[in-house]
Amino acid sequence: GAGVSQSPSNKVTEKGKDVELRCDPISGHTALYWYRQSLGQGLEFLIYFQGNSAPDKSGLPSDRFSAERTGGSVSTLTIQRTQQEDSAVYLCASSRGARETQYFGPGTRLLVL
């Protein structure tokens, strides 16, 4: 079956612009996660959605970052007024439930000039 997909695969933007990253999870997966990997760092947890529960936003680095998940499926991660330190690979993952194996998408490589 189809895996997790993300778009765009690459994004170059200018400092101060807003960007929107999209994630399509595996059909039927109730849990969805966003992570990012900055240069030289490990994958960093950003946000977690589980069903209709309130998301765990504890990993979002600043209030410029927000995410939503519409209809329990597609999710968008929005970064407002991008900064150079936002440059990273943003990965989305989904799982059947909270304790299940997380399946990752190919990521969006964001470069802020």
Add this chain to the structure above:
Amino acid sequence: ILNVEQSPQSLHVQEGDSTNFTCSFPSSNFYALHWYRWETAKSPEALFVMTLNGDEKKKGRISATLNTKEGYSYLYIKGSQPEDSATYLCAPSGGSNYKLTFGKGTLLTVNP
């Protein structure tokens, strides 16, 4: 925040060599340990999920062991092949069960 250490940071081996690397993590409040393989330009691929002390999992030429009391896991690759070249990531989950904390990974390069 969990402190997850992976070593070595990078490793070059010849085709046919066997190799292993280490993941260290806090032993308190442990729930599960995940291993992933991440090839360039691809999605991270789940290899193993381990929960019990002394667990050993195997998938083809790759195996992993887990020691939850001392907080470490080893990943072994027997007879490395060029297609094994990737970054290998470990990620423990703690009390929350879903939030994975990743190490920086071990970059393995297998030379033909």
